[in-house]
Amino acid sequence: MTAITDYINNDFRAIDSQETILAVQDFFMDTTFSHFPVLENGIYIGSVVADDLETFDSDKKISDYKYTLEPFFVRTNMIWLDVLEVFGKNHSDIVPVLDENNHYVGYYELAEIMKFFHETPFIKEAGGIIIVKKPLIDYSMSQITQIVESNNGKLLGLFVSDSNTETIEITIKVTLGIMNDIIQTFRRYNYEIISEHEEDNYINSLKERSDYLDKYLNI
Structure with a gap:
């Protein structure tokens, strides 16, 4: 069976905290993600929520809204059930992945993890x-x-x-x-x-008795 870490994705680079809100809004317009990880000086600081961006000032930077970032993540050594739990608790289709030294290594997409589940x-x-x-x-x-x-x-x-x-x-x-x-x-x-x-013989027997009773009552 494929290891869950084989599903770690880096198709899109993490968002830098110094990027403008406008640039991040454009990014989410081109994707369907509900969240996406944000790095500051290469360190993961949380995930920005796509829906929150609508209320942000497009001229400001992500760093101006750090208090809105959601800090959830998983480790590279976590089993797939624990990973699914993080997806569910945070209502996200993206979960950032950190190694044992807290280095950001990529992200899991919910659709890909469900493929892993289908292999069980x-x-x-x-x-x-x-x-x-x-x-x-x-x-x-x-x-x-x-x-x-x-x-x-x-x-x-x-x-x-x-x-x-x-x-x-x-x-x-x-x-x-x-x-x-x-x-x-x-x-x-x-x-x-x-x-x-x-x-199910029990249910079939009850059904036969019910059919017989209906037939008897209709005579």
Whole structure:
């Protein structure tokens, strides 16, 4: 699998803090970036926000608005999940990358990092998706793994896809095993099945009974 650092980009040089607002406005007009890194004397000092530029005086310099720069960044040694978290927390499609010595080395683009995500077995490998729901205090990741593997399934990945103060929703991708057996075992452990499955005998049985009742009532 490709290393995430292979996606570090330098197609556009970082903005210098001495550049005029007008020049930076022109830069953003030619790109679709939401943010872009700013350097001062070669040191990363934050990212300028494209939307903020509309309110700045075009004759001034970026350095005059340093207080508006957003200081988020990632390290070259961070794993891709941590990188995605920085993207999400800062609502940005660009994240500056610094090495362990705080030297600016480039930036990640969200679209490129999503390509990296698509190379993971969770997306790339063939398998089935099951979405389960349970009270927050009752769920267990180890139990979920045990349910899949006890039915001869292989877990490709899982993540918390939704949660609140009372319940949690887990998205699971599995391969091998009998999907219906896995689904029914989740139900025996009081997990609610959110996703729909053709192999779900329980739901199919309920549907058949409902169809029969409708037919009976229409006689």
